[in-house]
Amino acid sequence: QIEGDLALDQTYIAEADIQARLRELAAEIARDYEGEDLLLVGVLRGAVMVMADLARALDRDVEMDWMAVSSYGSGTTSSGVVRILKDLDSDLTGRHVLIVEDIIDSGLTLSWLTTNLRSRKPASVEICTLLRKPEALKMVVDVKYVGFDIPNAFVVGYGLDYDERYRNLRDIATLAPHVYA
Numbered sequence: 662q663i664e665g666d667l668a669l670d671q672t673y674i675a676e677a678d679i680q681a682r683l684r685e686l687a688a689e690i691a692r693d694y695e696g697e698d699l700l701l702v703g704v705l706r707g708a709v710m711v712m713a714d715l716a717r718a719l720d721r722d723v724e725m726d727w728m729a730v731s732s733y734g735s736g737t738t739s740s741g742v743v744r745i746l747k748d749l750d751s752d753l754t755g756r757h758v759l760i761v762e763d764i765i766d767s768g769l770t771l772s773w774l775t776t777n778l779r780s781r782k783p784a785s786v787e788i789c790t791l792l793r794k795p796e797a798l799k800m801v802v803d804v805k806y807v808g809f810d811i812p813n814a815f816v817v818g819y820g821l822d823y824d825e826r827y828r829n830l831r832d833i834a835t836l837a838p839h840v841y842a
């Protein structure tokens with residue numbers, strides 16, 4: 662799929678490996694939440710692919726809701742402030758909430774989001790992310806389900822974008838350094 666695109670370097674995690682790992686996580690999640698209702702909260706827009714495939718890999722009924730958040734400031738450095746662009750439609754009171762993300766980079770988004778959702782009196786809030794970068798380990802983000810720990814490379818595909826491109830790539834690929842250098 663990346664053949665011929667000069668902006669892409671190489672396949673980093675192939676479609677089949679993503680799907681296999683999601684099936685493992687789904688089995689774990691299904692076991693942990695057995696007999697409980699479960700609300701998956703996807704973070705727009707990066708999490709759409711993970712949400713769609715994880716939800717279908719869960720062999721049970723779940724609800725899905727969505728949030729859109731944005732870090733204040735521009736560029737690649739986060740300011741530490743997050744604002745809600747689109748809030749959940751669901752009331753979280755007494756619910757088991759599982760946040761679904763594509764990637765934890767600095768950890769800022771999820772550290773803020775879990776605090777925010779926990780203030781809404783849910784029964785529980787946990788996190789499932791497909792990817793996690795080492796930087797995130799410096800933040801206080803307690804992540805229950807992690808697909809892959811990856812080094813600090815610029816990755817795109819499977820929901821992850823570079824300037825809004827490459828989200829629909831089925832694999833996760835590294836971006837060629839000349840693109841963002």
Ligand code: PRP
Pocket residue numbers: 704705706707708731732739762763764765766767768769770771797821822
């Ligand atoms: C990306 C990614 C995570 C967040 C992780 O979203 O999808 O939500 O950044 O970064 P952090 O751990 O440093 O906070 P982005 O803000 O690019 O929006 P998008 O999902 O629409 O691409």
Ligand code: MN
Pocket residue numbers: 704705706707708
């Ligand atoms: Mn995102």
Ligand code: MG
Pocket residue numbers: 707821822
């Ligand atoms: Mg993005």
